[in-house]
Amino acid sequence: MKTDLNVQERLTAMSMLPPEGNVAILRTLRGLVKKLGLTDAEFKEYEIVQDGVNLKWNEAGTKGKEFEFGMMETKIIADELIKLNEQKKLKPAQLSLYEKFVEDPPKAVSNEGGADAKH
Numbered sequence: 001m002k003t004d005l006n007v008q009e010r011l012t013a014m015s016m017l018p019p020e021g022n023v024a025i026l027r028t029l030r031g032l033v034k035k036l037g038l039t040d041a042e043f044k045e046y047e048i049v050q051d052g053v054n055l056k057w058n059e060a061g062t063k064g065k066e067f068e069f070g071m072m073e074t075k076i077i078a079d080e081l082i083k084l085n086e087q088k089k090l091k092p093a094q095l096s097l098y099e100k101f102v103e104d105p106p107k108a109v110s111n112e113g114g115a116d117a118k119h
Contacts, residue, residue: 001074003100004064007046007057010036012093016080028072035067077101 005013014036017029038048046061069077078101084090090098 001101002066002068004066005036005097005100006064007038007042007048007055007061008093009064009097009100010038011055013077013097016084016094017076018080024072025076028070028076032073032076035069035073074101 014033017032018025020026021029038046042048046057048055048057048061050056077097081090081094081098081102084094085098085102
């Protein structure tokens with residue numbers, strides 16, 4: 001699936017990824033962290049600074065950047081959001097991710113050779 005994610009959504013998605021799983025899940029998680037993580041160039045572009053335990057960024061960081069997620073990547077994120085919703089533990093910062101990955105996700109694209117591929 002393709003979707004736009006801003007800095008807040010990227011950080012939120014990374015913070016809710018499962019800490020463990022089987023080999024396929026762990027490889028997919030490794031790819032997700034690399035994909036969603038902020039680059040040095042983005043730290044400069046978005047003027048990201050740490051204020052105590054919080055990160056702050058400029059207006060450019062509130063605009064979405066397009067990401068393409070394979071089926072396994074989409075499933076991992078969606079499953080975590082569904083679990084939080086069922087447990088009534090979904091937070092306001094996770095709502096936009098829930099809407100994108102659970103309520104009406106675009107059809108996932110094949111991720112041949114990527115994190116979804118069997119190794």
